[in-house]
Amino acid sequence: MRGKTLLAAMLLTGTMLTAGCDQAERTLFGKQSEADIKQTAYPERVYWGDTHLHTANSVDAFGFGNRLAPEEALRFAQGQEVTSTNGLKAKLDRPLDFLVISDHAEGLGSTKALYDAPRMMISDPQMLRWYDMMHKGPAQSVVAMGEILKARGNGTMPAALNDPVKGKERTAKIWRGHIDTVEKYNHPGKFTAFLGFEYTLMQGGNNLHRNVIFRDGGDKVGQIEPLDPTTELWPDKLYDYMDAYEQKTGGKVLAIPHNSNLSNGLMFMLTEPNGGPLTAASAKRRAAREPIVEITQIKGDSEAHPFLSPNDEFSGYGTAGWDKNNLLGTQPTKPGDYAGSYVREALKRGMQIEAKTGENPYKFGLIGSTDSHTSLATGDDNNFFGKHAGVEPNNHRAKDDFVPGANSGKMNWQSLASGYAAVWATANTRSALWDALQRREVYATTGPRMVVRFFAGWDFTSADLSGDWVKAGYTRGVPMGGQLAAKAGAKPSFLISALKDPIGANLDRVQVVKGWVDKAGQSHEKVFDVVWSNADTRKQAGGKLAPVGDTVDTATATYQNTIGAPTLTTVWTDPEFDPTARAFYYLRVLEIPTPTWVAYDMVRFKVALGAEIPLKQQERAYTSPIWFTPS
Amino acid sequence: MNWRNGAAHLLREPIVHFLIAGALVFALMSGRAPDLGERRIVVNEALVSRLANRWTESFRRAPSQEELDGLIAEYVRDQVYYREALSLGLDQDDEVVMRRMRNKMLALATSDVEAATPSDAELQKLIDKDPARYAAEVTYSFDQLYLGAESPAARAKAAEALKLLQAGQSADRFAQPAPIPSNYSQNAASDVAAVFGGPFADSLLGLPLGQWTGPVSSGLGLHVVRVAARSNPARPELEKVRQQVTNDWHNSARQRAEEAAYRKVLANYDVVIEQPK
Numbered sequence: 001m002r003g004k005t006l007l008a009a010m011l012l013t014g015t016m017l018t019a020g021c022d023q024a025e026r027t028l029f030g031k032q033s034e035a036d037i038k039q040t041a042y043p044e045r046v047y048w049g050d051t052h053l054h055t056a057n058s059v060d061a062f063g064f065g066n067r068l069a070p071e072e073a074l075r076f077a078q079g080q081e082v083t084s085t086n087g088l089k090a091k092l093d094r095p096l097d098f099l100v101i102s103d104h105a106e107g108l109g110s111t112k113a114l115y116d117a118p119r120m121m122i123s124d125p126q127m128l129r130w131y132d133m134m135h136k137g138p139a140q141s142v143v144a145m146g147e148i149l150k151a152r153g154n155g156t157m158p159a160a161l162n163d164p165v166k167g168k169e170r171t172a173k174i175w176r177g178h179i180d181t182v183e184k185y186n187h188p189g190k191f192t193a194f195l196g197f198e199y200t201l202m203q204g205g206n207n208l209h210r211n212v213i214f215r216d217g218g219d220k221v222g223q224i225e226p227l228d229p230t231t232e233l234w235p236d237k238l239y240d241y242m243d244a245y246e247q248k249t250g251g252k253v254l255a256i257p258h259n260s261n262l263s264n265g266l267m268f269m270l271t272e273p274n275g276g277p278l279t280a281a282s283a284k285r286r287a288a289r290e291p292i293v294e295i296t297q298i299k300g301d302s303e304a305h306p307f308l309s310p311n312d313e314f315s316g317y318g319t320a321g322w323d324k325n326n327l328l329g330t331q332p333t334k335p336g337d338y339a340g341s342y343v344r345e346a347l348k349r350g351m352q353i354e355a356k357t358g359e360n361p362y363k364f365g366l367i368g369s370t371d372s373h374t375s376l377a378t379g380d381d382n383n384f385f386g387k388h389a390g391v392e393p394n395n396h397r398a399k400d401d402f403v404p405g406a407n408s409g410k411m412n413w414q415s416l417a418s419g420y421a422a423v424w425a426t427a428n429t430r431s432a433l434w435d436a437l438q439r440r441e442v443y444a445t446t447g448p449r450m451v452v453r454f455f456a457g458w459d460f461t462s463a464d465l466s467g468d469w470v471k472a473g474y475t476r477g478v479p480m481g482g483q484l485a486a487k488a489g490a491k492p493s494f495l496i497s498a499l500k501d502p503i504g505a506n507l508d509r510v511q512v513v514k515g516w517v518d519k520a521g522q523s524h525e526k527v528f529d530v531v532w533s534n535a536d537t538r539k540q541a542g543g544k545l546a547p548v549g550d551t552v553d554t555a556t557a558t559y560q561n562t563i564g565a566p567t568l569t570t571v572w573t574d575p576e577f578d579p580t581a582r583a584f585y586y587l588r589v590l591e592i593p594t595p596t597w598v599a600y601d602m603v604r605f606k607v608a609l610g611a612e613i614p615l616k617q618q619e620r621a622y623t624s625p626i627w628f629t630p631s
Numbered sequence: 632m633n634w635r636n637g638a639a640h641l642l643r644e645p646i647v648h649f650l651i652a653g654a655l656v657f658a659l660m661s662g663r664a665p666d667l668g669e670r671r672i673v674v675n676e677a678l679v680s681r682l683a684n685r686w687t688e689s690f691r692r693a694p695s696q697e698e699l700d701g702l703i704a705e706y707v708r709d710q711v712y713y714r715e716a717l718s719l720g721l722d723q724d725d726e727v728v729m730r731r732m733r734n735k736m737l738a739l740a741t742s743d744v745e746a747a748t749p750s751d752a753e754l755q756k757l758i759d760k761d762p763a764r765y766a767a768e769v770t771y772s773f774d775q776l777y778l779g780a781e782s783p784a785a786r787a788k789a790a791e792a793l794k795l796l797q798a799g800q801s802a803d804r805f806a807q808p809a810p811i812p813s814n815y816s817q818n819a820a821s822d823v824a825a826v827f828g829g830p831f832a833d834s835l836l837g838l839p840l841g842q843w844t845g846p847v848s849s850g851l852g853l854h855v856v857r858v859a860a861r862s863n864p865a866r867p868e869l870e871k872v873r874q875q876v877t878n879d880w881h882n883s884a885r886q887r888a889e890e891a892a893y894r895k896v897l898a899n900y901d902v903v904i905e906q907p908k
Contacts, residue, residue, distance in 0.1 A: 045822050075882065094829070135727040165691070184878055451826060453810065465808065497810035502828030502850025506780075566780050566851040567809045 034429045037189040042474045043424035043441065047433060048449055049098035049192070050077065050377035051256060051421050052211050052294060052369035057174055058198075059107035061373035062115065063130075063145030065138040065389030068375035070101050070178055074185040074193055077377050085389040086138060090376050092383070093503065094449070096420075097428050098192035099377060101182065102211040105197045105226035109174040110161060111148070124158040126151075142390030146404045153205050153328035167228075175225050179218040186217070188429045197226035199238050199255070205330030207262035210235060211294070211369075212242070215434040216251035223249050233266060233273035234282065239289050254438055258294035258371065261302040261319065262327040265340030268349055268362055278353050283361035292437055295343050295444045295622055296368040296419040298387045303588075303622055304344045307335055312527050313544070314511075314590065317620065318446075321402075321414035329408030347625060348515045348523035351582040354629075355517055365440025365481045365624030366586070368419025368447075379447035381619075382557075384417035384597035391415075395605035398598045398613065413613045417597040418446040422621070424479065440481025443587075443623040448501040454480040454587050456626040460493040462571045469495060480586070481624035486631035491577045496530060497569040498589045498621070506564025507533060508548040508590040508618060512572060516583040527588070530572040533565035550593045554615045557595040557603040564592035584625035591619045672710050674703055682706060740892030741885050749880045751869060757876050757883075758867055765867035765876060768819040771835050772860040775815070779807040780852040789846035793855050796843040802855070809851065817862070827851065835861070 054061040055070045065085050072082045079095030114127060115134050122128045133144035151157045179195060186193040194213050201208040214221045227241045235255070242253045260267035272278055295302050301318030309315040325332045339345045343366065350362030370377050373388035384393075390404070391397040391412055402410035422443045425436040436442060443452055453470065457477030464472050473495050478484055484492055500507050509532035515525045529545045532538060538546045551560040574585070599615040601607070682702045686694040694702065722728045758765050776792055778785045792802035806813075811826060824832040828850030838844050838858045845855035869876070 045825060048825075071878075071882070075878075094824070132727055135730050137726060137730065166688075184874060187875065449825070465810070468812070469810065499810065499826065499851060502824070502826065502831070504850075561780070567811075569808065569810045 034188045034431055037427045037429050037432075039426040039432060041426075042471070043426055043436065043479075044470075045424075046451055047097035047192075047423045047425055047428055048094075049096050049100070049421050049423065049433075050369050050372075050379070051100040051194075051196075051213060051367060052102050052198070052258060052297065052371045053077075053099060053375070053377050054103055054198075054371070054373040055101055055375045056112060057109050057178065058103040058373060059109075059111045060104065060145055060149060061375075061388060062109075062111040063134065063141060063148055064373055065141040065145075066374055067389070070103075070181045070375075071185070073101055073375040073377070074099060074181070076375065078185070078191050082376070084374065084376060084385060084392050086392045086394075088385075088392060090378075090385060092378070093380065095191070096377060098194065098423070098433055100194040100196045100211065100213050101178070102196050102198040102213075103178070104200050105171070106200050106228050107161070107167065108171045108197075108226065110167060110170065111145075113170055114161065122160075124160050127158050127160060138390060142388070143404055145390075149328065149403065153330050168225075171228075172225055176222065179222050183218045186430070188427075190428060192428055192430055192433055194430060194434070195221045199227055199229050199235070201229040201232070201235055201238070202327070203231050203233055203266065205326045205328030206264045206266050207259045207327035208233070208235065208257070208266060209259060210238060210255040210257050210290070212238070212253060212255050213434065213437070214245075214251060214253050215430055216249065216253075217430070220249035220251040233269070234286075236285075239285055242289055252434065252438075254292065254434070255290050256292045256294050256367070257290060258297060258369070259299055259302065259327065260293070260341050260343065260346070261300050261305075261322045263341050264326045264331055264333050265337030268340045268343075268346035270340075270349055270353065278357070278361060280357040280359045283353055283357055283359035286361040287359065287363050291364055291440055292367055292442065292624075293343055293346075293364045294369050294371075294421075295366045296416065296446050297371040298415045298418060299371060300414070301416060301418065301446070302341065302343050305338045305342050307338050308342055308345050309525065309527075312525075314527075314588070314618070314620075317617070318414075318416045318418065321410045324409045329403075329410070344513065344515065344525060347584050347586075348517070348525065351515070351517045351584065351627075352521060352523055355521060355582060360627075363627065365437075365442050366444045366622045367421035367423075367437075367442050368444035368622075369421055370419070379418060379420045379445075381417040381447065381595060381597040382600050384600070387412075387415055393601065393604070395601075395607050398601050398607075398609060413598050413609070415597075416446060420445055420447060420449070422449070422452070440624040441479050443480060443621055445621040446619045448504040448591060448619050448621075450501050450504070450507065450589055450591070450621050451497075451499040452480075452587060452589055452621050452623055453495065453497040454623045454626065455495040456482070456484045456492050456585065456628075457495070458487045458490040458492060460495050460571050464495060465497075465569055465571060469497075478626060480626060482626050484626055484628045486579065486629065488579075488631075491573050492585075492628060493571055493573045494585065494626075496572055496587060498567065498587075500564075500566045500591070505559060505591040505594045505619070506561045506566055507568050508564055508592050509533065509545065510568050510570070511588045511590070512574075513586050513588055514574065514576075514583060516578065516581045518581060526576070528572070531568045531570035533568065533592075534563060548590075548592050550616065552593050552595055552599075552616045554595065554599050554602070557599045559592070559594050561592070580630050582630065583628045585628075586625040587621070587623040589621040589623075593618055672707055674706065678706070679703065736892070736896075737889055741888045744881065744884045744888045747881075747884065749877065749884070754873065754876045754880060755869055757880055758869060758872065762867055765872040766864040767862075767867075768821060769836065769864055770817045770819050770862040771823060771832075771858060772816045772818075773835060773856055773858045774813060775811075775854045775856045776802055776805065776813065777807050777809045777811065777851065778805060778846065778853040778855070781848065785853045786846060789853050789855055793843055793845055796855060796857070807852075811851070817860075827854075 053073055055073045056062045056066045056068055067085045076082045077096045077099040079092055081089055081091040084090045122131055130144040133140040182193045182195055196213040199210045199212055224245050245253055300322035304315035305319050306316045323333055346362045350360040354360035370379055374385050376385040378385045386392050398413040400412050402412055423433050423436045424441040425432040455473030455477040496510055498507055498510050509529055512528045512530050517523050549563040551562055593616045596615055596617050598613055683694055683699055778789050788805045792805040795802040820832045831849035834847055835858055840858055843855055843857045846853040847856045
């Protein structure tokens with residue numbers, strides 16, 4: 001009897017304790033839960049973020065000198081001032097609305113562990129050498145990391161650094177700490193901190209990397225650990241992991257490939273890894289798992305290449321240097337590789353595969369992100385903290401090799417201060433933003449925050465541009481990322497609107513990039529200038545529009561908004577529409593020329609650089625496509 | 632455990648190594664010379680098992696007697712060289728040693744902060760220092776008429792449009808086509824800033840309610856504006872912002888701890904800087 005009472009009392013106390021905890025948790029967090037946040041009926045504003053940021057927990061970021069933890073990364077993204085690894089005060093002009101810290105799962109925290117280890121415990125002479133170099137300071141640390149990356153590429157890493165058992169323990173520990181931090185900084189309605197990691201899939205130095213982003217919080221994501229990559233060509237092991245996560249937790253997860261430009265044609269293949277034609281099952285699985293591709297970042301722009309798009313005079317943006325060889329510089333890139341490396345071609349390939357199999361593996365939306373390894377998500381040219389801690393602002397970074405000692409032919413000045421992800425969501429919460437990524441209602445920019453809308457329908461006219469036209473877009477059409485259902489006897493019309501970044505440059509023009517597949521299965525592309533600034537003086541001749549002009553003064557790294565337009569809008573109907581051909585349409589919005597980050601560096605540090613280094617550029621936005629499939 | 636706790640934890644693991652080095656550094660930094668007359672090296676049982684355990688951890692098996700003897704001999708060799716090197720001052724001007732010692736001192740100084748829990752009074756103090764940071768955002772309801780990019784002509788049109796609107800008449804004929812609504816209802820300041828730019832959102836704060844005024848400059852150009860309503864955000868309540876303010880407290884406490892620890896030891900030094908002429 002007494003025992004029973006005691007047990008009952010314990011149970012009761014237990015229950016009360018649990019109830020107490022629930023209450024304590026609500027007040028302890030002292031913030032609204034996602035469920036409390038009001039969602040709008042349709043996306044009314046665009047949210048800005050970075051889906052690809054590394055902190056000192058990334059094996060290479062730490063090696064390159066980064067000493068800033070995820071906490072600093074989150075504070076910086078929220079608009080707080082932080083001190084960079086090299087002691088510079090760093091702050092964003094405007095906060096971001098969301099952030100994904102995507103530290104490399106592979107060797108998570110291992111460079112830091114090496115650094116923190118007692119020196120006497122390191123017996124491998126190579127590791128000892130790197131250990132000492134890292135402790136000597138940033139410059140030596142960068143060289144050490146270059147050697148570590150090279151060793152990884154050549155498969156000559158010291159066994160002790162790759163110890164799987166210790167690595168797993170370390171990963172689990174860091175992952176738990178990371179989840180704690182991210183949960184503390186996730187602030188529904190104000191700032192979304194996603195949980196995620198980078199799956200650094202690589203084959204022979206070819207970049208097949210993916211960022212993995214969870215829709216859920218630590219209660220679900222804490223049940224699993226990030227996945228170590230292998231070396232397969234097609235990320236089936238990652239998809240298995242994603243399936244297993246969703247089955248185990250009831251959560252949701254998606255993956256975003258990046259730097260297809262450094263994949264030597266392997267990112268968007270037409271074939272199965274064994275050489276046969278891509279099957280419907282593979283295509284379907286990939287499309288379901290990878291609804292988004294990162295099209296632009298510091299390591300170049302992957303939209304289009306002049307070799308593939310010779311008639312597009314804007315196709316070479318951010319390709320120089322990155323198109324010479326693969327990520328680790330272990331294999332040269334051949335012209336035949338380009339088609340599998342660039343996004344526009346992939347969108348065309350996807351429709352070709354769909355024509356044969358009924359499934360489109362490359363039906364993806366587009367975002368930009370930084371891939372910064374400094375913990376600082378900087379995407380603006382006048383505030384660019386570089387790819388890693390070794391290239392934070394200094395007077396020589398522009399001229400240095402991208403990876404010191406690698407001799408890859410890629411130079412720092414070829415880096416872009418790019419980019420950000422723009423997401424049309426109904427609230428600033430994990431679920432609302434993630435769902436927008438999943439439905440591809442997103443766009444990429446190379447850094448500037450221009451506001452871009454794109455709807456397709458069958459009956460839009462210029463009258464629709466007045467009044468509540470956004471609502472019309474949603475009710476009578478589909479937004480970017482959508483699929484336009486076929487309609488007999490009509491031509492698709494598009495509602496198009498672009499606003500300049502309110503603290504940035506005017507707009508030059510808006511273009512529609514169209515791709516289609518003809519009856520013979522051949523793919524085609526065409527770029528239409530659909531609305532442009534200074535239209536009274538700028539006319540089209542021979543299918544080309546006169547350039548917008550140039551107000552950049554490189555001596556002072558400034559430009560004037562005396563050319564271009566603050567807003568550009570139009571309703572456009574495809575004059576060459578073929579109701580029997582599969583097609584996609586996406587927007588490319590170009591700014592007027594502005595100084596590159598190198599130009600700002602030259603002024604800031606009073607350095608002279610060679611004439612081969614471009615000091616002006618036209619920054620841009622790429623929207624997710626809208627697809628048309630014949631009935 | 633967060634990132635820094637992890638570092639502090641790792642740091643504590645090689646406790647002997649750490650204590651010896653730490654004691655020496657403390658002694659050095661507090662201005663007392665270490666007793667280098669200490670010529671006794673004791674490898675006691677505890678140390679031997681620690682060496683053996685570390686081996687086991689690395690190699691996943693226990694060391695043989697021969698291997699253990701080797702570890703002990705290495706330990707003694709390290710100790711002898713370490714002490715001799717210190718007595719010769721070889722640690723001076725060695726960047727590796729200096730940076731390593733500095734990092735250990737920093738981790739020591741901040742390891743307690745990570746685990747600390749601030750009191751409500753401390754958190755409230757932080758809120759009171761910058762209430763705007765923790766308050767809900769101001770929201771605006773306003774009408775705007777867009778006159779295009781900044782130019783003398785646009786300014787002239789703005790003046791005319793303003794006259795009409797103030798007289799209760801339509802000024803739509805001056806409106807430049809733009810994909811922005813003419814009416815905004817209860818939009819947060821950051822939403823307004825995302826489209827019009829921060830300065831425009833700021834300027835709404837100072838405008839009279841219910842009257843057409845302008846022109847007001849935005850990132851897009853010139854507007855005439857009528858602010859219909861402005862929310863007056865309530866004083867932030869600790870319970871609603873506890874997480875945010877706790878994050879901030881930890882962040883600033885860490886910085887303060889680092890700085891205070893440095894100031895404390897710095898006070899024992901005379902720092903003389905002679906700039907080259």
